[in-house]
Amino acid sequence: MQEVQMISPLTPGMYLGKNTLATRNIQSAPVAPNSQKTAEFVSALPKRFLPGRFHWLRTSLNTGPNGGGAKDNIPVYTVDSSNPHQEYRQFSSTDARVTNFPDLVKATSGKIPLPSWAVPSEGGDHALAIYDVATGIWRSYFKVTSNPDGSMNYSSAGYQRFDPKTRSTSNYWLSHLSGTSTVTGSATELMQLGLAELKAAKINHALSFTFPSYRRDAVFPAKVSDGKLADADAPYAGQMFTLPPNFDVDAWVKENNASAEMAAVLKAVQQYGGYVADQNFWCMALNVESPLSFKNNPYDSDPELKAAASRLNKDINKFPWEKTVWVKPGYSGHDTNAASPGIQAALAEIAAARNNTAAPSNSTTLPNNTSSLKQAVRAGMSAVSGLGALAGGAALENLFSPEKEAPTAEKPADEKPQIATSNSQSEPAPSAAPQASIPAPAPAPEPQRQPENAPSLPMPQSRKHSGLMLDVARQFYPLNTLKGYVDDIARAGGTFFHLHLSDDQNYALESATLGQLARNAKQNADGSYTNPATGKSFYSAAQIQELVRYAKQKGIELVPEIDAPAHMSAIHSLLQRENSAQASQIFNGNNELRYENAEAQQFIQQLYDEAADIFAGSGTHFHIGGDEFSGSISQNPHYIAYVNNIVLHLKNKNLIVRVWNDA
Incomplete structure (x- = not known):
């Protein structure tokens, strides 16, 4: 038992947070518009909380007993x-x-x-x-x-x-x-500086810091905030920061006569980021692994470790907060884009089944004709998903119809042609240089939404656009059921999973815009959240990101749909509770969006932005509904302008708009 108890989840080579947000390269993240102002704000923040005689202090360590710092680390x-x-x-x-x-x-x-x-x-x-x-x-x-x-x-x-x-x-x-x-509702303990890392002066993950305070509201991936600040430039709980790529750590260390331990901290923040984890009403503080984690205090028995902690404790107050770059609040991008070997094997099996050829020897045998494949899809969906699965199986049948024209990048299957301007739904232009950092799955790559500041890649054309639409607004399903549908689509060789998230009955997605937040909801036994004001279930942002990652592993694109300008009774009802004046201005008597109204357009674009951010990394398509709304021929120019504005707006997020056929 003593050997097990000495195994730290932060030990290099055994780090428990590998392949998570703690190990992504933060340099590819978008920068907050007020990044410089936030850096200046944070740099001066401790003076708000410290007595005058301590105004020299900006940064300290949370080390635990005998480490030379405070004792608030977990x-x-x-x-x-x-x-x-x-x-x-x-x-x-x-x-x-x-x-x-x-x-x-x-x-x-x-x-x-x-x-x-x-x-x-x-x-x-x-x-x-x-x-x-x-x-x-x-x-x-x-x-x-x-x-x-x-x-x-x-x-x-x-x-x-x-x-x-x-x-x-x-x-x-x-x-x-x-x-x-923890305040953020996540395992931020895995972003502490490990004692073995401190001794080796080498850190391979993001680092968590506590702050004097932060804004009253949290941003993804944090669930809640206990912050006290209302300042526009204050950081958020859950927000991340880094140092600019041209910040020369070695030169800074030499100029400031700093230690190798301080250099390791700066390099980790530069590559992986710092995380706003908690507040302490004092100063910024780096969280170090607690010696309480071990039966015998390592600081007492390891003089090299104690010396390393002493050096870092001396240097940490020099941390260059004024140089920090603050990541866009709510950033949910990550760099795990490669397809897994299991997905590649599944695609090979499907190709073999279609071509009546043998699958690889290490593959599970699939039926080798269209009829039996359809039966397998239906049987699989019925087994996993229960009632309604046969309809889903029927929706996938076009996947196995080779006589149909294969969709192209210009006109994907079941997608409405461009409405007015010739480039309103065109694919992003390919970059002159290939983006080597995003490897393409073999043998058939799926469309990937690109990072906001990365060059765009052309859409792969080797797979048909085929999949399943599930109406989770009228009939809510828990997260595990959605994962079951993803499995079914992947086994059948589909490419996308369309989620109909909004309708008159419900808006099934967490939304700060509509005041529907997981932290204020009741969480049910199946993990879903219920809005206490409406009695309706919805998915949290964290659950959707979990589904995004799961679908990506299976090679499936998620396509979120928020229907407008009709089928918006649930959205109207939520907004009425949050901002009744705005709701009255942008909705008509039929609970439909006044799409000719500039404020209404701004509102729906904000709602789409919010959903797109929650689904970040899921793919390249976003469905805006557009069906069964009232109006007359004289209003057509207004509607066309409305849709084109949304198309262009979402194009800036590297998203392609889908609409229903009567839109």
Whole structure:
């Protein structure tokens, strides 16, 4: 057991946050419009909170006991529930943040593996995290107190899962599957500076910082915020920052007579980013792995480690906040674009089935004719998805009709031709130089939405545009069911999964614009969220990003649809609660958008932007509905102008608009 308990999730070579937002290259992220102002604001922020005699202080360390810094960093305890010698503690909570969610109670309460010597952090949060190497379950706790009998009480908690064999996760954003423990609702403990990294002066992931405070609202991937600031240039909880690519770390270190440890911190922030994780009402502080994570304090037994901490503690106040570059709030891009070998094998099998040729020897056998493929699709969808699956299978039948004309980049299947201007729905122009950083899956690449500041690639033409539309506005399905549909489409060789997110009955997506937020909703046993004001279910931004990653692994593009100008009763109702004056101005008596109204156009573009950001990385198409609205021939010019404005607006996001045939 002692060997397991000495395994840190932050140890190089065993890092638990690999292939997540913590290891993406942040240099490709879009910059916030007010980045320079935010850098200046942050640089001066500690003076708002510190007494005058401490105005020299801007940055410190959260090290824990004997590390020379503050003690608010969260210990992470590695346990092994498969080991018969593993100790356990009894955990319980009476807090509604836990008791209202049965899955959270099940995951974080009861008999939990934890050594008897483990304690929560010594700061005011009294937090701790537990990683079980046997099950891959990660549990985080907030406000933990110990009883005389060794049992533990806690106020809130969150959990998520890792693969215990590969020590990896498909949860790219590290967001808890349920609950919150840290302010941002994610495993920010994995962005602490590990003690082994500190000693080696080498860091291969993003770093978390606490701030004196930040804005009152959070941005993705953070779930909530406890910030106190209303300043326009204050950072957000969950926002990331970096240093410009032309910032010469080595030259800065030499000029400031700084240590190798400080150089490692700056290089990590430059490549992977810094993360706004919590507030401390003091100064900016870098979170370092807590020595409480280990039975014996490493600072006491390792003089080299203690010396490294001392050097960094001396240098960290020099951190060049005025040089920082702040990432666009809510940025949800990532650099995991390569298709997995499993998807490539599946595509090879489908090609073999279509051509009546043998699949690779290591592949699962698929039917070798169109009829049996259709039957397989229907059977698979019926097994996974239940009622309504046969309709989905029928929607995929055109995938197996070789006599139909193959769609092209200029006119994808089932897509409306351009409405007015000749370039209103054209593909982005190819770059003169290939974008080597985004490898193309073989043998048939899927369309990929490009980073906002990256050169565009032409749409691949080797696969037909075929897939399934699911109406989740009228009939809501939990996230796992959607993943089942993705599996079915992938097995059938489809390319896209169209989600009809809005209609008169419901708007099934988290939205700050409409005041429908996961943090204010009830989370159900299946993981879905219910708006307490409407009683309707919706998907959180974090859930959609999880689905985006899952679909991308399967080679499937997600196509979000927000229908307008008709079928908007649910949107109108939500906006009426959020801003009744605006709702009255931009909707008519039929609950339809006044598309000729400039403010109405601005509103719908804002809603589309929000959805596009949530679906970032899902593909190249966005569906705007456009069906069954009232009007007359005399209004056609207004409607055409409205649609063309949206087409051009979304083209700036490298998105191609789809509409219904009667639009």
